[in-house]
Amino acid sequence: xxxxxxxxxxxxxxxxxxxxxxxxxxxxxxxxxxxxxxxxxxxxxxxxxxxxxxxxxxxxxxxxxxxxxxxxxxxxxxxxxxxxxxxxxxxxxxxxxxxxxxxxxxxxxxxxxxxxxxxxxxxxxxxx
Amino acid sequence: xxxxxxxxxxxxxxxxxxxxxxxxxxxxxxxxxxxxxxxxxxxxxxxxxxxxxxxxxxxxxxxxxxxxxxxxxxxxxxxxxxxxxxxxxxxxxxxxxxxxxxxxxxxxxxxxxxxxxxxxxxxxxxxxxxxxxxxxxxxxxxxxxxxxxxxxxxxxxxxxxxxxxxxxxxxxxxxxxxxxxxxxxxxxxxxxxxxxxxxxxxxxxxxxxxxxxxxxxxxxxxxxxxxxxxxxxxxxxxxxxxxxxxxxxxxxxxxxxxxxxxxxxxxxxxxxxxxxxxxxxxxxxxxxxxxxxxxxxxxxxxxxxxxxxxxxxxxxxxxxxxxxxxxxxxxxxxxxxxxxxxxxxxxxxxxxxxxxxxxxxx
Numbered sequence: 001x002x003x004x005x006x007x008x009x010x011x012x013x014x015x016x017x018x019x020x021x022x023x024x025x026x027x028x029x030x031x032x033x034x035x036x037x038x039x040x041x042x043x044x045x046x047x048x049x050x051x052x053x054x055x056x057x058x059x060x061x062x063x064x065x066x067x068x069x070x071x072x073x074x075x076x077x078x079x080x081x082x083x084x085x086x087x088x089x090x091x092x093x094x095x096x097x098x099x100x101x102x103x104x105x106x107x108x109x110x111x112x113x114x115x116x117x118x119x120x121x122x123x124x125x126x127x128x
Numbered sequence: 129x130x131x132x133x134x135x136x137x138x139x140x141x142x143x144x145x146x147x148x149x150x151x152x153x154x155x156x157x158x159x160x161x162x163x164x165x166x167x168x169x170x171x172x173x174x175x176x177x178x179x180x181x182x183x184x185x186x187x188x189x190x191x192x193x194x195x196x197x198x199x200x201x202x203x204x205x206x207x208x209x210x211x212x213x214x215x216x217x218x219x220x221x222x223x224x225x226x227x228x229x230x231x232x233x234x235x236x237x238x239x240x241x242x243x244x245x246x247x248x249x250x251x252x253x254x255x256x257x258x259x260x261x262x263x264x265x266x267x268x269x270x271x272x273x274x275x276x277x278x279x280x281x282x283x284x285x286x287x288x289x290x291x292x293x294x295x296x297x298x299x300x301x302x303x304x305x306x307x308x309x310x311x312x313x314x315x316x317x318x319x320x321x322x323x324x325x326x327x328x329x330x331x332x333x334x335x336x337x338x339x340x341x342x343x344x345x346x347x348x349x350x351x352x353x354x355x356x357x358x359x360x361x362x363x364x365x366x367x368x369x370x371x372x373x374x375x376x377x378x379x380x381x382x383x384x385x386x387x388x389x390x391x392x393x394x395x396x397x398x399x400x401x402x403x404x405x406x407x408x409x410x411x412x413x414x415x416x417x418x419x420x421x422x423x424x425x426x427x428x429x430x431x432x433x434x435x436x437x438x439x440x441x442x443x444x445x446x447x448x449x450x451x452x453x454x455x456x457x458x459x460x461x462x463x464x465x466x467x468x469x470x471x472x473x474x475x476x477x478x479x480x481x482x483x484x485x486x487x488x489x490x
Binding site: 037038040041043059061063064066085089092 | 144155156159160161350354414415416418440441443448469
């Protein structure tokens, strides 16, 4: 399973990508989608909502279970992926393309507290 | 962890394995949704060898079962016929739900759930010792069980078991026949046609692989659950258990009180008022219904709240559905609210099953 080098990760299996314009895009990892199985429902946070780091802000539900998604960093929600309402299975098809929502970070430096690809890989190995 | 004779086969087929009540079982082989659709439109197979067949042998078999279970064993008059029934405790709660096959007057075979098998055996043996000492009770862990389900299931089984078509083609629903080393029953837990087949454990892997070669898709416990939920079939431990009455669990049709037959739990059932019923729900808002979510009733439909006993996503309806225990006053067509996290989602009350033989009924 490849873990993209250009993303940051959380222990709760979210990924974050810092965009050129300073916004952050957030999704769940390939590992998370594998654990959950076929996705059937996604609930994303409303635009304008201000999130604290670690705050419950989205829900992904598979045929099997519901899982909370936590904000990897603090920030204001500036948009959610419109494709997922009709096609949540896009997360199964490509977890790193099917983003959930975008944030305007309070402090971009918060990203430094997250895991890089190597550290996330280690985390997965330790969970086995 | 306990394993079935097909454990290695599941692993070779890249199954995602899970701990299911102490059994190492396949959840899916890639996509639970695809497995579900395959069963609704073609044919799928499930390893259900974790369930336990128990043979009841002896002269007193019928009279023993007349007392042991809530449905009336005397409905079984033709060899091969099967009966779905609950086994109750004296308080009227459900110890287990099971199928009993009538083989001949001195041979009956029951099939009980995996999670309850040990407790069932203890209970059955205790009842045997109290009332039918000569009766032989034989757990058959030497048998494997494979359910082949779907509109094309029977035809595919006929291709695999040579000569089986002639003897099973005219089997009615809930009827079984022993053919060679196969005990073939026209039963299932999906709402589709098909067979449940018992055979010696040593032959299970070869049979499974032959079915696969004939185009039967392996399907895991995940699809089994969404299929049975759409079919409106109860799951023990969720929709009923030892603390719930079958009469409040959608199982009244399996409790036979027409005669004065004295069965365990009867007295308690007759004394306890029935206040709730199992009904179907279809979610009208976006989201997914899950077991244990509370149901808020509309004004005038009873102050007591209801609870979802089984909920999930229905792949056939492409909506979320549930079975819920609701006040007796609730009727099909009512709109209720289900409390999902911090939201109140609208749901419609319906009569189940939701799906039978590939067709949506709600």
